[in-house]
Amino acid sequence: NRGWFVGAASKADNADWRHAIYATSWKKTGTRFPMVWDIEATQVNAFDVTNRYSGKGSGENVEDDVFVRVRDGGKRIEVQAELLDAKYEVLASRKTKAGRADLNDIAGFNCNPNTPLWLQLIQGEKVKQIPLRRAKAGEVTLDLQWADLPDASAIAGSQLAAVTAWLAAPSKVRPDTLPGDWAKGALSKADAKKALDLIWKDHRKRLAKERKTEDEARSIQLGDKKLRYLEKVFGDAPEGGRSLWISMHGGGGAPARVNDGQWKNQIKLYQPKEGIYVAPRAPTDTWNLWHQSHIDGLFDRMIENYVVTRGVNPNRVYLMGYSAGGDGVYQLAPRMADRWAAASMMAGHPNDAKPDNLRNLPFGLFMGGKDSAYNRNKVAEKWKGLLADLRKADPKGYEHMVRIYPEMGHWMKLKDAESLPWMAKFDRNPWPKKIIWRQANGITSRFYWLQIPEKHLAKGQRITAGVDGQSIAIEAENTPRLVVRLSDQLVDLDKPVTISVNGQEKFSGTVKRSAREIIKSLDQRADPASAATASVTLKL
Known part of the structure; x- marks a missing residue:
């Protein structure tokens, strides 16, 4: 020690x-x-x-708190280690030990917390660097593999080399993002993919460690709201990762014991052929227990946990719910449409929800023809017509399946289980060529490849955006600022991109890929499939 x-x-x-x-x-x-x-x-x-x-x-200095060992394979090697300040001036210089030197004799430096520094390693004519920025006091030992560190000369011209060096610094001393000079190099399409893989691997490892306790406890606490959940696992994990099925219980507006009973019944209802089937317990016992604003963050966190700790494929996450849980699907499917591969509503009521945002989300609706409480059956018929009209007007969108069983009341005797194999046919497309985004209850700041800065969010905002080759056309209402998140999955970033808003050209030119953009995307959401590699911020 x-x-x-x-x-x-x-x-x-x-x-x-x-x-x-x-x-x-x-x-x-x-x-x-x-x-x-x-x-x-x-x-x-x-x-x-x-x-x-x-x-x-x-x-x-007995107050040294950052210690450095350098290895070539399993052997320690001797290099000149220099601590540099932000202007690359040498603050201290030490030699790392090798061979038969005392294993506890480690080159050490004193590094002030929250001070941008560099560690430069020199062996002959080879020079390598990693950035350092300690968030808090405390000792840390860096075990560095010489072969894993790119030459300092490569870092200036290649963001991939910079990412490799940045990730070589343990998380305790690593800056939150790439230093400014390191983010100026080129990042090709192939390098962007490699950079995303490297950054995601590190990000996933760190998050998995942080979220392990939540995963084991089957419980998530955000603020004063707690989400507990039960799970069952079905089938063998396919290549690419398991699917995740989130199934919301009924009840609501009832004592906790009633909702607890509904929760424990929900875990027994459905059996996907493959996947992790999860029945969460609503954090409250109110009538709208599944579509209050805190649900979005809790579900986001739960999805992230399953992705980083259990290997769930983020493109195969499904949402379903019965009765009050169906109310939740009506609301959460549109406002979180970019999280789901498909969604199915069973025996619920939409309240003020609208289907506009479902353009890229296959949506199932299942209802008993005699389920007349709150006019659920009549509203289901209305939604059947709305979905059909939307599909007719936009044949590449609004995939849906509607079953209204004439002889059934509120309990459909599991006829609605036909929704599972139908949903399982679909994978999420995180980069669709067309988006309809309407803000209602549960305002969100990011939707597919569009983002609205927090201070500009407002209920009633509506955006339609489409991609045609290298051109992006946007129609936006009541939206002062808009961020267009980009990827080579959406447009070719080696070529110029044109963006128009409400008929006026707002941007034209090439957009540089950026490792910083990848880092920012993954910090916002642990979802590598939807991580952007570039962005354009527009003032509308």
Whole structure:
């Protein structure tokens, strides 16, 4: 434990052999190794290494808190390690140890928290760098593989090389994003894919560690709201990752024991051929228990947890719900349409929900023809017509399946289970060529490849956006600012892009791919399939 060496051991004093630190040696050194069980013995030779740990006589700073080891494969190697400030001025220089040197003799530096620094490693004519920025005090040891670090000369011209060097810094000392100079190099389409893979691998590993407790507890707490859930696993995991089925229980507007019973019944209702089937317990017992604003964040978090800890494919996440859970599907399917591969509503009521945002989301509607409470059956017939009209006007969108069983009341005797194989046919497309985005209850800031800055969000905003080759046409209402998130899955970023809003050209030119954009996307949402590699911010 290095803390012992710079803590208790730093108080050692070789003025008295009883308070000194010795290392045994095969050499005849003239110094004996004191053995408390045989205090007179002289046969074991030693070196007095007290000063190495106390800092006396060696000039070493006992407050060093970042320690550096460099390896080539499994062997330690000697390099010149230099700590640089933000202007690349050398603050301190140390040599890393190799060969038979004491394993605890590690090159150390004192690094102030929240100070941008660089660690430069030199061996002959080879120079390598990683950025450092410690978020808080505390010791950290960097075990660096020489071969994994790109040359400093490559970093200036290649963002992929910069990403590799940035990720080489352990998360405890790594800046939140790429340093400015490192984000100026080129990033080709192929390099962008590699950069996304590298950044996602690191991001997923870190999140999986952070979210492990939530996953094991089957419980998520955000603010004062807690989401508990039950799960069952079906079938073998396919290549590309498992599917996830979120199934919302009925009840609502009832005592907790009633809703608890509905929850425990929901986990028994459906059996997908493959996937993790999850029945969450609504955080409240209100009538609108599944479409209050806190649900979006809790579901986002749950999806992320399953992606990073259980290997769920983010393009195969499905939503369903019965009765009050069906109310939730009517609301959450449109406003979170970019999360789902497909959604099915069973025996619910839409309240004020509208189907506009379902353009790219296959939507199933299942209702008993005799389910007349709150006019659920009549409203289902109305939605059947709305979906048919939307499909007719836009044949490439609004995929849907409607079943109204004439003989059934509120309980459909699991006839609605036919929705599962229908939904399983679909994968989410995170980069559709056309988007309809209407803000209603549960305002969201990001929808597919569009984003509205938080301070410009408002209920009633409506955006229609389409891509035709390299041209993006947007119609927007009540939206002062808009971010267009880009990827080579949407347009060819090697070619110029034109963006028009309400008939006026707002941007024309090439858009540079950016590793910073990838990092920002994954920080917003742990969803590599929807991560942008570039963006354009428009003032409308």
